[in-house]
Amino acid sequence: MTLVLRFAARSDVGRVRSKNDDSAYVGRHLAVLADGMGGHVGGDVASASTVLDLAPLDDVGYKDPGTVLPDEIQNANLILNELVHANPKLAGMGTTCTAALLAGETLHMAHIGDSRAYRLADGAFSQVTRDHTFVQKLVDEGRLEAAEAQFHPNKNVLMRVLGDVDASPELDVFDVPVAAGERWLLCSDGLTDVVTVERIHQELAEGEALNTVVDNLVDLTLKGGAPDNVTIVVFEVAEGTPEELAPPPEVHLSEDALAVAQAPEAGAVSGRLLREDLAARPHLIVGAASSAVKTDRIPVVTRSSTRRRAAALLGETPAPENRPRRTAALLTSGGESVTPAPLDSAVGPSGRPGTPGEAEAASASDTPAAGAVGTPEGSATAQSPADGADDGSRRRRDGKPTQYRRGWFIPVFTTLLALLLAAVALWGYLWTQTQYYVGEDAGQVAVYRGVPQHLGPLDLSHVDRRTDLSVDGLPSYAQERVRSGMAARDLGHAEQIVTELSESLAPGAPAPTGETPEGGER
Incomplete structure (x- = not known):
């Protein structure tokens, strides 16, 4: 049946x-x-x-x-x-x-x-x-x-x-x-x-x-x-x-x-x-x-x-x-997602999973030979391990060793990269201070400026306005949202979220009497 x-x-x-x-x-x-x-x-x-x-x-x-x-x-x-x-x-x-x-x-x-x-x-x-x-x-x-x-x-x-x-x-x-x-x-x-x-x-x-x-x-x-x-x-x-x-x-x-x-x-x-x-x-x-x-x-x-x-x-x-x-x-499968190859398989030159032998061949053809060194004409010569030096030096074509010296590029590049990262970090912090969200402060609903994250000892947000709206008086799903932080587009949107939260108060819970800027008096 x-x-x-x-x-x-x-x-x-x-x-x-x-x-x-x-x-x-x-x-x-x-x-x-x-x-x-x-x-x-x-x-x-x-x-x-x-x-x-x-x-x-x-x-x-x-x-x-x-x-x-x-x-x-x-x-x-x-x-x-x-x-x-x-x-x-x-x-x-x-x-x-x-x-x-x-x-x-x-x-x-x-x-x-x-x-x-x-x-x-x-x-x-x-x-x-x-x-x-x-x-x-x-x-x-x-x-x-x-x-x-x-x-x-x-x-x-x-x-x-x-x-x-x-x-x-x-x-x-x-x-x-x-x-x-x-x-x-x-x-x-x-x-x-x-x-x-x-x-x-x-x-x-x-x-x-x-x-x-x-x-x-x-x-x-x-x-x-x-x-x-x-x-x-x-x-x-x-x-x-x-x-x-x-x-x-x-x-x-x-x-x-x-x-x-x-x-x-x-x-x-x-x-x-x-x-x-x-x-x-x-x-x-x-x-x-x-x-x-x-x-x-x-x-x-x-x-x-x-x-x-x-x-x-x-x-x-x-x-x-x-x-x-x-x-x-x-x-x-033909666009955004593909099936990954097994961890023990290789990828052949065509992009499809290949055999281990194909992987070794691809590696050998795509990687410069060990000990290769540039010449004034731009050619390269592969040195056998027996011809190489154990002290980290390189050999010229005449067989005499020349000491490898670190150039100026790496330290300059490292310095510029550090400055760039510092600038990005500063810009990122300044950007966070243009954001707002609604969260919890001492059991009350509050409007925060910043983002609800910490960067080491640095707190990326602070209370901008406090309200008299108790988090415990909200419906359960709203409590979870507030405690995890409700993102807002701007301060006006954050205040709108607070108003909507107050409208969802369980019967008998005290309604907010107003908002108080951080450090002010009610």
């Missing part, structure tokens, strides 16, 4: 938010949901980037399917870091990610954040994922009752997310054996903050059509006020029909789409490339990711990222262990 997913999905901006930071994808073998955060500074970018990076995994034939999702989610996280590095305005953005890959009779899961996955099997309804929130941690430690968690003022403070907080975030990775007839629901917290778990269970169990389940739950959220975006994916595990099990048709990409994979410059992945690839298999894509595909606003920052994403969409037959990684290597 071969299983597939039958699915429905819907995303709504809600009644309060001005834009949708949620994204989701679901197909025959894959379901992914991401809830972006960062408000106006990139929540939609984070969720769309993550979902579009994972979408090409909707396939079968993986040798080790349990590693596919976590590997690619880590790759998606690196892309988010690249985006922030290229555009500091996106600093602090992040996203949750809940993903499921069906392989055989097992659903391979990877999860981070507070989006949720629910399962209805044999009449039993359960939450499969665990929220990575501050409140859930209190519940796990026995410091808070589960019934009180829903009403805790800090229930949405996240402890783990994808984004520029952590280069290698910790994921929950696990496998769930499944059978035909099961129903699953993935959702952002925009649903669970408004609709009770009991009502979700009821709709999932009683709704005959999956589209009806999704529409009813979204409508209930909107009637409840919908203060946040709401995104829902519902799928049913089913025995595949011959039509559902048929391999997708070969994708014949247009010239414009193929040009993306070989673009000489960095740029966005064409929405046409994504649309042509996705059209080859049944799927639904909703939220910010759908808008990105339709408007060609696909976030990519480097040529290597562009090629890797384009390669992931081109596909490969038969399906490899990890299609995005392997196909990307094929596309970039």
Whole structure:
């Protein structure tokens, strides 16, 4: 028996938010949901980037399917870091990610954040994922009752997310054996903050059509006020029909789409490339990711990222262990990356790995013979070891030794190099003093001038302005950002970051009363 997913999905901006930071994808073998955060500074970018990076995994034939999702989610996280590095305005953005890959009779899961996955099997309804929130941690430690968690003022403070907080975030990775007839629901917290778990269970169990389940739950959220975006994916595990099990048709990409994979410059992945690839298999894509595909606003920052994403969409037959990684290597092998030769192999004159004999021949032909000495006519004569001198002297053509004297070039060159290095170091230090970042000073948020580095005993930054904003009062992910230093373009941008941090304060935490220049009085 071969299983597939039958699915429905819907995303709504809600009644309060001005834009949708949620994204989701679901197909025959894959379901992914991401809830972006960062408000106006990139929540939609984070969720769309993550979902579009994972979408090409909707396939079968993986040798080790349990590693596919976590590997690619880590790759998606690196892309988010690249985006922030290229555009500091996106600093602090992040996203949750809940993903499921069906392989055989097992659903391979990877999860981070507070989006949720629910399962209805044999009449039993359960939450499969665990929220990575501050409140859930209190519940796990026995410091808070589960019934009180829903009403805790800090229930949405996240402890783990994808984004520029952590280069290698910790994921929950696990496998769930499944059978035909099961129903699953993935959702952002925009649903669970408004609709009770009991009502979700009821709709999932009683709704005959999956589209009806999704529409009813979204409508209930909107009637409840919908203060946040709401995104829902519902799928049913089913025995595949011959039509559902048929391999997708070969994708014949247009010239414009193929040009993306070989673009000489960095740029966005064409929405046409994504649309042509996705059209080859049944799927639904909703939220910010759908808008990105339709408007060609696909976030990519480097040529290597562009090629890797384009390669992931081109596909490969038969399906490899990890299609995005392997196909990307094929596309970039002629340009930016090559496979290094083994440590014990040599490189022949043609640039290809050669034999040890070829290496010796190349070395002999490219290296002057030992003891060669210049003559007034510019020729060279090789001296045998027996003819050479052991005292370090060289021999003229008449056989008489001449003492080797160090010329003036080396000391002059060394002096000039030292002066150049000193000038570069001075210029570098002066440049650091034109930079700003937001960091921590004695438990408070402060604006620093310089860069958060030390050069031996020299500290390359100092406090420019202090605030009354306590670092401990910030959300966990914001605390980590502040303690590691949040880069700013200039002083105005640094003050803007402080303002945004104050707006993210947990309820009850004191708001900043103002900023005080270093050495001043409040």
